[in-house]
Amino acid sequence: MKLDVVYFAWVRERIGVPRETVETQAATVNDLVAELRAREDRYDLAFSDVSAVRVALDQSLSDFDASLAGVREVAFFPPMTGG
């Protein structure tokens, strides 16, 4: 399946692009992260401490155990600092 993957803040800076389309068979967010980390060092660096990364599926906060079934957009970013 094809997923739109978007990155924000320092996750975006480490990976080097704000958005990309990923062809994957990953069943969960954890699987997707493992696939990305195996690809290139920049992904491995960005996801070296996933406790510092949050995930949203189709623009709704989720978690790393969540299924990707039916999901179109996955976003990775640090804990939010608005206000």
Add this chain to the structure above:
Amino acid sequence: MVVRVQLEDFNLGRELENLRAGRTDIGALVSFTGLVRDDTGDLTALELEHYPGMTEAALTEIETEAQRRWSLNDSLIIHRYGPLKPGELIMMVAAAAPHRRAAFEAADYLMDFLKSRAPFWKKEHGVDGAKWVDAKEDDEAALKRW
């Protein structure tokens, strides 16, 4: 109920006036404003990044929940993005209610959830370079109050 995510500045007084204009049912209007603070004198800009689409959805959800929990006449969230200078307005929330307790509590609730659940990220640009602002554990813990 208003949610605005914008690059441009806003006028605090005018926003509060607009919220109450033409109404006679509001007894209490509470607002909070966040400003760009420079602790050391070294801050040249505060850059705010956000997640277009999710930001508006998250803020709307937070405001809807506040309206469900308290009896509010109206509420407002404005949050800016882009590069901001020290002293500039970052954001505001306001809650209008018949009585003050609901207005105070709802404004407090809006801020707590906005801090940790709306997808904004701050980066400080200073004379010695740039640094992403870390989230505070206190902010996440504050959600448990509700």
